[in-house]
Structure formats: structure tokens, C-alpha cells
């Protein structure tokens with residue numbers, strides 16, 4: 298018997314596998330990496346620009362908080378996950394808008410103008426815990442971003458502080474994966490109820506139009522609802 302697996306089911310399986318890997322990642326290993334690297338921010342502001350980070354993805358709690366501060370500062374996160382047969386894209390969350398110079402909409406000089414309210418990922422960076430391919434395509438864990446390219450190193454970090462950082466990293470990464478899993482489940486349900494399906498050739502065609510400057514429709518899953526946006530490059 299041939300097993301038929303939809304693209305959404307495949308994504309859900311991969312995401313659930315990844316979630317388990319993050320949850321099972323040994324805390325003592327994470328703690329020792331944090332202490333060994335001893336990162337300290339030197340307020341260069343570079344991690345708030347495209348030079349370091351392609352975009353700042355927001356967890357739903359971040360989006361709710363920042364929308365209240367400045368509704369115009371959010372946009373659908375790039376790299377939309379799905380596209381239906383009518384050319385409508387679907388994505389799992391918002392990102393912060395970027396200014397023309399490539400810096401975050403909230404970067405003022407080298408300082409964050411919403412520091413106390415900044416997204417969780419901003420308070421954790423450069424720490425992270427996910428797997429990604431290196432230049433040679435070998436997939437491995439990455440725990441610190443831009444190592445050697447910003448900040449200061451070999452600062453002493455206490456056991457309590459590194460434990461707190463490690464717990465927050467796991468909390469962010471699991472929260473991120475759970476948000477994306479929730480997105481795929483909701484979208485699968487929405488597609489089933491409305492006779493929709495993901496079509497990769499339509500995705501590619503609409504992306505080509507988008508890259509040439511045409512407007513596209515993007516639905517962002519936000520707080521359980523799909524919010525429609527018109528997006529232009």
C-alpha cells in the first residue's frame with residue numbers, strides 16, 4: 298500500500314521531531330557552552346541590522362505587546378510557509394519592519410527604543426538552540442550566532458545566570474516551534490474546510506511576481522485567526 302503524505306503532514310512530522318530534539322538537548326552541555334563563550338554585549342547595534350539578522354521573527358506574545366506600542370511596526374514574516382491554488386500565501390507570524398538602511402524599525406543610533414518591551418529573541422540573541430547547515434551543507438546544532446564578529450568574549454558568567462539564559466533559550470525555541478506547529482495544524486484545518494491546497498508551482502509563480510514588484514496577499518496566523526495583508530516588495 299502506498300502511503301500518501303501531504304506537504305503539511307511532512308512539515309508537521311519534521312517540526313515535531315525538531316521540537317523533541319530541542320526539548321531533549323542536554324542542559325549541562327548548553328550551560329557549559331554559555332560559560333565557555335562568555336559573551337557580553339558591547340552595544341555595537343549590529344545584531345539589530347540585516348548585516349547580522351535577516352529578520353526578527355515574533356512570537357505571538359511579542360506581536361500582541363508590540364502591536365499595542367506601534368501597530369505599523371509589524372509585517373508578515375518573510376519566507377511564507379504555504380500558498381494555496383489561488384495564489385494566497387500563509388505564514389506563521391509577524392516580523393519587525395526593517396528601515397531602508399537595513400536596520401530594525403526600533404533601532405535609534407545604537408540603542409533599542411523599545412528596550413523594555415523588545416521581542417524575546419532580541420533579549421536572548423546571540424544565544425539560540427537549533428540545527429542548521431554550515432557552508433558545506435552539514436547540519437549541526439548552533440547555540441551562538443555571529444561568534445567572533447560582535448560583542449566581547451570570555452566574560453565570567455555565573456552558574457545562576459547561565460542557567461537562566463539556558464532555560465530562556467529552550468523556552469524561546471520550543472515556543473517558536475510550537476507556534477509553527479500550531480500554524481500548520483490550523484492551516485491544514487482551514488484548507489480542508491475550504492477546499493484549498495498548497496501548490497508549489499503557484500507559490501513559485503506568485504513569488505516571481507512579488508519579486509518583480511507586484512502586490513501579493515498574505516494571511517498571518519495571529520492569535521488563532523488568519524489576518525489578511527497586502528504586501529509589496
Ligand code: SF4
Pocket residue numbers: 344345346353393401402403404405408409410411412415416419
Ligand atoms: S527591537 Fe530593539 S533589540 Fe530588537 S532588533 Fe529592534 S532595535 Fe534591536
